[in-house]
Amino acid sequence: EAQVTQNPRYLITVTGKKLTVTCSQNMNHEYMSWYRQDPGLGLRQIYYSMNVEVTDKGDVPEGYKVSRKEKRNFPLILESPSPNQTSLYFCASSLVAGGLYQETQYFGPGTRLLVL
């Protein structure tokens, strides 16, 4: 089944304790992206990747890191989480990047993070 998966789905952690949220897609998509969703703010893009080893900042990259060593995986790293990073996080992927138009993005199930 074609899908985007994320792990963990729920996470409670404490300030400053490094964590990684994994994202994986089995659709051979070139493009992957991370968003955070907060009430009243919609979805805001954190980082995106056009292909292996190619990543760039979205609108809210502060406090986050990403890597794209393999086409299927795009982990989100919080080196020193803070309470303002408490949010619902979504990973998404689409077939290609670099064309004239954005391609349809397929979202993962989401990861709910609470930083105490």
Added chain:
Amino acid sequence: GENVEQHPSTLSVQEGDSAVIKCTYSDSASNYFPWYKQELGKRPQLIIDIRSNVGEKKDQRIAVTLNKTAKHFSLHITETQPEDSAVYFCAASLDSYKLIFGSGTRLLVRP
């Protein structure tokens, strides 16, 4: 950068009535406008999209219209049903890398 504003934030309609959600964008170079539906506790899913070379697109009970001059686009849902109740997000993109979302509209369809 691009900015997308979405109205209303909440919308309540009677089953069978139509619902309209409106979005405006700031960058005239934006060329792709998708709409996503997010049911409670679920992931956003694309329901319809439109590119800047088209003024209107329909898919059964849903349609999207685009006015490039005014820089706004709208989602129209006809003959609403209770299963249409969800949060709807509009978005705009001016390249193939970044997608800017509106703040969302919570639609409630009353039986």
